Ligand SMILES: CSCCC(=O)C(=O)COP(=O)(O)O
């Protein structure tokens with residue numbers, strides 16, 4: 001039986017919508033969500049997630065800019081159109097049961113890094129103390145690979161690339177889409193924010209290294 005809005009505690013939905021709007025406002029203030037880009041979501045339960053409505057200014061979100069989708073990305077109890085990239089969010093919730101928040105942004109650093117490292121298919125991070133901001137990483141000596149997937153307007157193609165990476169057994173904490181932006185996730189909004197901020201910093205360091213290395 002498919003779930004409806006009546007299956008969700010309104011207080012939980014309001015709390016998740018506020019958490020999404022608060023995070024979005026802060027990330028927009030960093031300049032990471034230009035021109036209505038980016039999208040954000042939080043899991044509500046095993047079957048449903050709260051996600052940003054498509055096309056909204058992510059720096060000015062309120063509760064009415066967040067809607068509910070099922071784990072196939074279908075709208076639940078709303079005629080609004082969920083984010084054009086909803087399938088990438090619900091894929092994360094399906095593939096990583098411990099993930100409860102997903103953030104996708106389009107910062108300049110993320111965008112430039114995605115183009116620069118596309119040919120290598122990944123950004124190879126090693127030797128940076130800030131890698132320890134990613135849950136499970138305990139030393140700068142560890143290796144953290146962030147794949148760069150080719151961009152496409154056809155979400156199932158993107159989802160297939162992500163599935164292939166996960167199915168190959170390689171760890172996945174985040175990914176870049178070429179010329180587009182970054183996706184990352186975590187157990188809650190705070191952890192996901194920490195991952196996003198750390199990755200933004202690390203990508204900036206890698207860009208600086210490329211720029212400064214002879
Ligand atoms: C104007 S940005 C192009 C779409 C995009 O990449 C994005 O992140 C925002 O799409 P949404 O449908 O979630 O508003």
Ligand SMILES: [Zn+2]
Nearest residue numbers: 037038180181
């Ligand atoms: Zn996007």
